[in-house]
Amino acid sequence: xxxxxxxxxxxxxxxxxxxxxxxxxxxxxxxxxxxxxxxxxxxxxxxxxxxxxxxxxxxxxxxxxxxxxxxxxxxxxxxxxxxxxxxxxxxxxxxxxxxxxxxxxxxxxxxxxxxxxxxxxxxxxxxxxxxxxxxxxxxxxxxxxxxxxxxxxxxxxxxxxxxxxxxxxxxxxxxxxxxxxxxxxxxxxxxxxxxxxxxxxxxxxxxxxxxxxxxxxxxxxxxxxxxxxxxxxxxxxxxxxxxxxxxxxxxxxxxxxxxxxxxxxxxxxxxxxxxxxxxxxxxxxxxxxxxxxxxxxxxxxxxxxxxxxxxxxxxxxxxxxxxxxxxxxxxxxxxxxxxxxxxxxxxxxxxxxxxxxxxxxxxxxxxxxxxxxxxxxxxxxxxxxxxxxxxxxxxxxxxxxxxxxxxxxxxxxxxxxxxxxxxxxxxxxxxxxxxxxxxxxxxxxxxxxxxxxxxxxxxxxxxxxxxxxxxxxxxxxxxxxxxxxxx
Amino acid sequence: xxxxxxxxxxxxxxxxxxxxxxxxxxxxxxxxxxxxxxxxxxxxxxxxxxxxxxxxxxxxxxxxxxxxxxxxxxxxxxxxxxxxxxxxxxxxxxxxxxxxxxxxxxxxxxxxxxxxxxxxxxxxxxxxxxxxxxxxxxxxxxxxxxxxxxxxxxxxxxxxxxxxxxxxxxxxxxxxxxxxxxxxxxxxxxxxxxxxxxxxxxxxxxxxxxxxxxxxxxxxxxxxxxxxxxxxxxxxxxxxxxxxxxxxxxxxxxxxxxxxxxxxxxxxxxxxxxxxxxxxxxxxxxxxxxxxxxxxxxxxxxxxxxxxxxxxxxxxxxxxxxxxxxxxxxxxxxxxxxxxxxxxxxxxxxxxxxxxxxxxxxxxxxxxxxxxxxxxxxxxxxxxxxxxxxxxxxxxxxxxxxxxxxxxxxxxxxxxxxxxxxxxxxxxxxxxxxxxxxxxxxxxxxxxxxxxxxxxxxxxxxxxxxxxxxxxxxxxxxxxxxxxxxx
Numbered sequence: 002x003x004x005x006x007x008x009x010x011x012x013x014x015x016x017x018x019x020x021x022x023x024x025x026x027x028x029x030x031x032x033x034x035x036x037x038x039x040x041x042x043x044x045x046x047x048x049x050x051x052x053x054x055x056x057x058x059x060x061x062x063x064x065x066x067x068x069x070x071x072x073x074x075x076x077x078x079x080x081x082x083x084x085x086x087x088x089x090x091x092x093x094x095x096x097x098x099x100x101x102x103x104x105x106x107x108x109x110x111x112x113x114x115x116x117x118x119x120x121x122x123x124x125x126x127x128x129x130x131x132x133x134x135x136x137x138x139x140x141x142x143x144x145x146x147x148x149x150x151x152x153x154x155x156x157x158x159x160x161x162x163x164x165x166x167x168x169x170x171x172x173x174x175x176x177x178x179x180x181x182x183x184x185x186x187x188x189x190x191x192x193x194x195x196x197x198x199x200x201x202x203x204x205x206x207x208x209x210x211x212x213x214x215x216x217x218x219x220x221x222x223x224x225x226x227x228x229x230x231x232x233x234x235x236x237x238x239x240x241x242x243x244x245x246x247x248x249x250x251x252x253x254x255x256x257x258x259x260x261x262x263x264x265x266x267x268x269x270x271x272x273x274x275x276x277x278x279x280x281x282x283x284x285x286x287x288x289x290x291x292x293x294x295x296x297x298x299x300x301x302x303x304x305x306x307x308x309x310x311x312x313x314x315x316x317x318x319x320x321x322x323x324x325x326x327x328x329x330x331x332x333x334x335x336x337x338x339x340x341x342x343x344x345x346x347x348x349x350x351x352x353x354x355x356x357x358x359x360x361x362x363x364x365x366x367x368x369x370x371x372x373x374x375x376x377x378x379x380x381x382x383x384x385x386x387x388x389x390x391x392x393x394x395x396x397x398x399x400x401x402x403x404x405x406x407x408x409x410x411x412x413x414x415x416x417x418x419x420x421x422x423x424x425x426x427x428x429x430x431x432x433x434x435x436x437x438x439x440x441x442x443x444x445x446x447x448x449x450x451x452x453x454x455x456x457x458x459x460x461x462x463x464x465x466x467x468x469x470x471x472x473x474x475x476x477x478x479x480x481x482x483x484x485x486x487x488x
Numbered sequence: 489x490x491x492x493x494x495x496x497x498x499x500x501x502x503x504x505x506x507x508x509x510x511x512x513x514x515x516x517x518x519x520x521x522x523x524x525x526x527x528x529x530x531x532x533x534x535x536x537x538x539x540x541x542x543x544x545x546x547x548x549x550x551x552x553x554x555x556x557x558x559x560x561x562x563x564x565x566x567x568x569x570x571x572x573x574x575x576x577x578x579x580x581x582x583x584x585x586x587x588x589x590x591x592x593x594x595x596x597x598x599x600x601x602x603x604x605x606x607x608x609x610x611x612x613x614x615x616x617x618x619x620x621x622x623x624x625x626x627x628x629x630x631x632x633x634x635x636x637x638x639x640x641x642x643x644x645x646x647x648x649x650x651x652x653x654x655x656x657x658x659x660x661x662x663x664x665x666x667x668x669x670x671x672x673x674x675x676x677x678x679x680x681x682x683x684x685x686x687x688x689x690x691x692x693x694x695x696x697x698x699x700x701x702x703x704x705x706x707x708x709x710x711x712x713x714x715x716x717x718x719x720x721x722x723x724x725x726x727x728x729x730x731x732x733x734x735x736x737x738x739x740x741x742x743x744x745x746x747x748x749x750x751x752x753x754x755x756x757x758x759x760x761x762x763x764x765x766x767x768x769x770x771x772x773x774x775x776x777x778x779x780x781x782x783x784x785x786x787x788x789x790x791x792x793x794x795x796x797x798x799x800x801x802x803x804x805x806x807x808x809x810x811x812x813x814x815x816x817x818x819x820x821x822x823x824x825x826x827x828x829x830x831x832x833x834x835x836x837x838x839x840x841x842x843x844x845x846x847x848x849x850x851x852x853x854x855x856x857x858x859x860x861x862x863x864x865x866x867x868x869x870x871x872x873x874x875x876x877x878x879x880x881x882x883x884x885x886x887x888x889x890x891x892x893x894x895x896x897x898x899x900x901x902x903x904x905x906x907x908x909x910x911x912x913x914x915x916x917x918x919x920x921x922x923x924x925x926x927x928x929x930x931x932x933x934x935x936x937x938x939x940x941x942x943x944x945x946x947x948x949x950x951x952x953x954x955x956x957x958x959x960x961x962x963x964x965x966x967x968x969x970x971x972x973x974x975x
Contacts, residue, residue, distance in 0.1 A: 017639060021864065028865030032668055069869045087868040100808030104834035107747075107781060109701040112841035120654050125647065136650035147641045150853075152504060154634045160612065163623035163821035167607050181519055199686075199847035206846050214596040231845055260594075294594060321587030334650035336852035347591035354599035358718055359693050359846060360686035365823035366637075367851050377508065378515030381574040382556045 003041040004030075006051040019054050023062035031071055031086050042072065042080040115231035118449045121438075124467070128441035129476030133419050133464035136334035140390055142383045146333075149373035153366055161369040168357035170197040171368035177375050178327075178341055186299065187316025188325065190343050196353050199363050201298060201328035201340040205263075206232050207352045208296055208324055208342065213238040217260040222250050224450035224460070226270045226298075229263060242452035245269055247411065249276040252287040262288060262295045266314055267302040271450050271462050272421045273413025275305075281314055288322055298326045306388035306416040321345045329371055332384060339363060339371055391418060394465040394473060401474045405481035410460060419464035421447070428487050430461040433480075442479050490528040491517075493538040506541050510549035518558055518573050529559065529567040602718035605936045608925075611954070615928035616963030620906050620951035623821035627877055629870045633820075636860035640853055648856040655844035657684040658855035664862050665814075665828055673786065674803025675812065677830050683840050686850050688785060688815035688827040692750075693719050694839045695783050695811055695829065700725040704747040709737050711937035711947070713757045713785075716750060729939035732756055734898065736763035739774040748781045753801055754789040758937050758949050759908045760900025762792075768801055775809055785813045793875035793903040808832045816858055819871060826850060826858055878905060881952040881960060888961045892968035897947060906951035908934070915974050917948040920967075929966050 009026055011019070030036040043051070045059040052059075063080045066072040073083045124132045154162065161171055175192045183190055198204040205228075213219055213236045221230060223242035233240050243254045249269040255262070264284070266276035276284070288295050297314045315325040328340035342352055356362070374380050398420065402409060411421035424430055430446040437444060447460025468476065496513055498506070517523040530538070532546040539546075550567045553559040560570045611619045641649065648658055662679045670677055685691040692715075700706055700723045708717060710729035720727050730741050736756040742749070751771070753763035763771070775782050784801045802812040815827035829839055843849070861867050885907065889896060898908035911917055917933040924931060934947030955963065 017860075021639075024865070025863050028868075029668065029863065032865070032868060033671070066865070069865060070872070071865060071869075085872070087865075087872065100832055101776075101806075102781070102808050102832065104832065107699065108834065108838055109699050109704055109747075110697060110838070112698070112838050112845060115841065115845070117844070120652075122651075122653070122656060135652055136646075138646050138650075141646075141650060143643070143646065147638075150637065150641055151634075152508075154637055156630070157504075159623075159625050159628075159630065161823075163625075163628060163823045164609075165607075165622055165822035166609070169609060181516065184520070202845075203847040210597060211599070212594065212596050217596055228845065235845060260596075289588075294589070319588075321589050335652035335848075336648075336650045338848065338851045345587055345589065345591065347595065351595055351597070351599050354602065357604070358599060358602070358689075358715065358722060360690040361822075361825065364825045364851060364854050367853070373504075376512050376516065378511070378519070378553070378556055378558055378574075381515075381519060382558075385557070385572070385574065 004036055004043060006043045006047055009043075009048060009052060011052055011054075019052075020058050020062045020065070023048075023052070023054075023059060024065055027062070027066055028071060031082055036082050038082050038084050038086060040082045041078070042082070044079055112235060115234065116227040116449045117231050118227070118446070121443065124443055127438070127443045129472055129479065130443045130467050131445070131463040131465070131476060132443050132467050133445055133462060134331065134335055135467050136336070137467045139469065140383075140387055141334060142379055142386075145377070145379040146370070146374060149377065149379065150366075150370045152373055153369040158369055162366045164365055166362045166365060168353050168362065170362060171365055171372060173372040173376075174368045177372055181375070182327070183343065186302065186313040186325075186327075188313060188343060193346055194343055194349055196342045196349050196356065197363055197368060198340045198342055198356070199338045199360065200330040200335070201300070201326050202228060203338075203356075204326040204328075204340045204342045205229055205296070205298065207355055208326070209233055209236045209238075210355055211348060211351045212261050212294060212296075218256070218258065220255060220259045220262040220293075221452070222264060222269060223452045224271055224447065225263070225452075226265075227449040229298075230452065233263075240452075245272060245274060247274055248280055249274040250280075250284065252280065252283040255287055255291075258291055259293045262293055263298065264295060264314070265298045265300040267310060268300050268304070268413055268415065268417045269411070270298070270300050271419070271447065272411030273417045273419065274411055275308075275311060275413060275415045278311060281311070281317060285314065285317060285320075285322075289320060293322070295323045296326065297323050300328075301331065301417050303332050303384045304388060304391065304416045304418055306392045307413075308415045310415065315343065324348060329380075332387070333371065333374065333380065337367060337371065339367060388416070390470075391416065391465060394468070394470045395420075397470050397473045398463070398465050398477065401477035405477060407477065407481055407484070418466035419462050422461045422463055424459040424461065424484055425487075426459055428484065429458040431458065433483055433487070434461070437480060437483055440479050440483075442476055444480065491523055491530060493530045493534055495522070496530075496535060496539060498539055498541075506539075506545050507549045507552070510535075510539070510541075510546060511552055514549070514553055515558060518569055523569050525569050525571050525573060527569045528565070529569070531566055599722060602721065603714040603936045604718050605714070605933070608930065611930055614925070614930045616959055616966065617930045617954050618932070618950040618952070618963060619930050619954050620932055620949060621818060621822055622954050623823070624954045626956065627870075627874055628821060629866055629873075632864070632866040633857070633861060636864065636866065637853075637857045639860055640856040645856055649853045651852055653849045653852060655840050655849065657849060658852055658859060660859040660863075661855045664859055668862070669814070670830065673789065673797075673800040673812075673814075675800060675830060680833055681830055681836055683829045683836050683843065684850055684855060685827045685829055685843070686825045686847065687817040687822070688787070688813050689715060690825075690843075691813040691815075691827045691829045692716055692783070692785065694842055695813070696720055696723045696725075697842055698835060698838045699748050699781060699783075705743070705745065707742060707746045707749040707780075708939070709751060709756060710939045711758055711934065712750070712939075713752075714936040716785075717939065720750075727939075732759060732761060734761055735767055736761040737767075737771065739767065739770040742774055742778075745778055746780045748783060749775060750783045750785065751801070752785045752787040754797060755787050755791070755900055755902065755904045756898070757785070757787050758906070758934065759898030760904045760906065761898055762795075762798060762900060762902045765798060768798070768804060772801065772804060772807075772810075776807060780809070782810045783813065784810050787815075788818065788904050790819050790871045791875060791878065791903045791905055793879045794900075795902045797902065802830065811835060816867075819874070820858065820861065820867065824854060824858065826854060875903070877957075878903065878952060881955070881957045882907075884957050884960045885950070885952050885964065888964035892964055894964065894968055894971070905953035906949050909948050909950055911946040911948065911971055912974075913946055915971065916945040918945065920970055920974070921948070924967060924970055927966050927970075929963055931967065
């Protein structure tokens with residue numbers, strides 16, 4: 002029996018070559034049990050005519066499937082589903098009748114309901130995306146990333162790709178971080194003082210698990226990165242939020258006693274304040290006085306295009322009390338999920354054991370590709386290019402904001418990729434955001450960054466990392482118009 | 489001033505092309521501050537002669553570095569470090585003087601000291617690696633993986649590569665798992681009942697966090713996967729270990745009361761027992777009677793080459809009490825770190841929120857590459873090839889074991905990738921392992937799989953997933969000889 006050509010159709014929004022699509026249709030038909038062993042495929046001429054593709058495309062797809070033993074060719078009769086083709090499922094799938102579990106009781110712990118807001122997946126379809134933390138296709142060095150990934154897929158790197166590293170990391174990436182990345186932040190560390198993490202998020206999470214308990218107190222900046230607050234809330238430690246000022250976290254406002262202080266000195270998240278040197282020293286002294294540890298999230302240090310970056314807290318630390326968090330996910334692309342923790346051996350040892358238990362290790366292929374991208378100098382070129390473009394966009398943005406009289410709450414004198422904004426007192430930026438989205442404008446309401454049950458609702462973040470310079474002015478105008486209607 | 493050619497040398501065991509190595513040397517010299525702006529590079533002729541490479545190789549490296557703005561070319565004078573080259577570090581790195589932290593006090597929780605043993609990273613340098621769970625370069629379909637990875641690196645997949653999915657996953661991978669992978673195990677699930685995880689390890693970890701507390705009881709098989717026992721110990725729940733027999737976990741031996749039962753019905757880990765259908769039904773009934781949940785790790789179900797795989801527990805579950813754990817890391821390669829959790833929505837929702845907090849999501853590139861590898865049918869071809877080869881190796885192994893009178897404790901009638909072995913009562917396989925390593929033989933001592941303070945020391949696991957068939961006989965002979973010396 003010949004399989005009818007009618008069962009084949011090309012999906013107009015499918016990705017990949019026509020040949021790959023045809024292969025996929027046939028493989029799926031066999032795997033789902035729709036095509037069975039010995040059945041004859043339509044002739045390449047008929048299928049090509051039916052799909053409106055060239056005959057050679059169909060023939061190539063058939064030949065490839067033959068090589069994989071899905072199909073066999075019989076002389077002059079065409080192609081048939083091979084006797085060695087994979088088996089279709091043997092069991093008829095059935096839906097469970099009724100969920101009899103009382104999930105209210107069965108769940109031991111809940112992790113939903115945190116401060117981290119739902120963000121739009123479809124941000125790239127907005128015309129004015131003042132969105133933070135997504136890669137800009139116009140800036141990213143796709144060609145060289147691809148080149149490095151290809152190299153990391155080569156036979157020579159087979160082990161780096163496939164191996165179970167257990168609790169270890171790619172030695173090439175560790176070496177580059179130790180020899181090149183960290184020295185630029187004034188930090189000297191040995192390989193066993195460094196742990197590769199699934200981005201800064203994972204680094205902060207591991208740190209909280211190792212250092213905090215229900216009896217310990219953590220200090221966070223207010224406002225701060227909402228996901229960090231969720232991590233600390235889940236750890237059930239005591240939490241003290243200290244309001245930041247134009248220079249970041251003020252040491253004088255710290256509580257008398259704390260165990261761990263989380264801070265973002267390079268660019269305070271989300272206000273972009275850079276902590277001055279005197280304050281950095283004062284913070285270290287204060288931490289020493291109360292015998293607290295400091296977790297330094299060296300957030301966006303690469304994006305210091307308006308002034309030279311300050312030395313990291315960790316480089317000033319003589320006591321071994323600073324744990325350093327860095328990330329490549331922000332500067333390369335967030336889907337990379339690669340960051341690193343640097344700290345004293347006893348700490349890294351525990352974080353490593355926990356990481357092994359939670360996920361073993363970040364995929365070797367991503368680590369090796371990043372190692373090549375870094376060591377061939379592409380990363381630094383990318384950062385320079387991003388800095389130049391960001392500087393340009395920021396200039397346009399500041400001009401537009403001034404022109405429309407919008408209030409800047411924190412701009413950061415060193416750079417960054419966003420500006421922290423304040424609307425008039427009574428305005429709820431969550432509502433404004435909903436309205437703006439219908440005009441194609443994406444902003445980030447500020448409330449989730451604040452501590453407490455009654456957060457300020459009139460702050461918002463405008464990022465320039467993903468919006469082209471020539472759309473900024475109109476975008477800002479739309480925001481201004483929406484706000485004017487509420488004043 | 490011209491940079492001396494003496495500062496350049498090719499590392500004989502470096503990877504990558506000569507051109508890439510030269511580029512890297514120069515980029516590193518600039519980034520580390522050894523080469524400064526305006527310094528002249530050696531002429532391509534001199535450097536080529538010094539390194540013993542062709543002149544065009546050096547010229548190409550220089551030209552590429554010029555394109556990246558590391559170097560500039562001046563007519564007839566050669567190449568110079570560009571004025572726009574990246575800056576070397578501004579701070580002199582200093583070692584911290586003295587660690588003043590009392591880490592015994594500062595660490596809130598400890599994660600080291602679990603049952604999971606340290607495994608050799610250099611397994612591939614052993615001649616007789618009876619090692620479990622590493623990819624075999626001779627079997628893995630490197631060419632097609634590379635092909636799929638390349639496709640996933642294309643412009644069309646830019647978002648899949650770079651995007652921050654927040655708490656979501658690649659929709660293409662989810663769709664394939666829902667439409668093809670799970671139906672073959674008799675399971676129908678909607679996308680919001682599926683969560684992609686960093687391998688089965690991460691799936692088990694997330695499950696334990698969501699379901700267990702200090703007041704709840706988990707049941708594990710004895711022996712069982714040591715990393716699972718570490719996960720449960722860390723969760724601080726009550727733990728009951730139930731000895732398995734030749735058919736896996738016996739429902740009649742379960743305690744009166746338990747909250748969550750962890751089991752491996754397809755291939756019990758590490759004994760390889762496959763649970764018969766009657767016992768699967770009895771286990772489900774028992775769980776219903778005590779209102780317990782079941783976590784089914786559908787371990788190595790693909791490797792059923794000696795008999796058809798049994799339906800999964802989840803496919804027999806009418807109550808929604810089975811949470812299903814699957815993995816691609818074992819069957820494709822462990823460095824992939826991709827698995828999945830399937831369960832009722834209230835459970836998946838919490839696991840998703842926790843995953844977002846811990847690591848956000850597995851890298852989009854790995855997910856998309858796997859989606860292509862699966863949907864183009866390469867995965868099924870790979871499994872068929874592995875099954876055929878494993879069946880052949882296993883035959884050799886069984887023959888060799890019989891010939892030397894070594895005792896099999898559990899072989900699994902459905903297949904798998906290893907055999908569970910028992911040495912005579914007084915033998916400590918950890919010691920035997922140390923001795924065998926010096927003869928190039930790698931086995932896995934069984935003690936870490938057992939529960940309790942005084943585990944059986946005379947068991948061991950012999951895997952045939954990474955050892956070529958023609959080395960098995962001699963490898964087994966070496967084991968037999970070592971054991972004979974201790975009898």
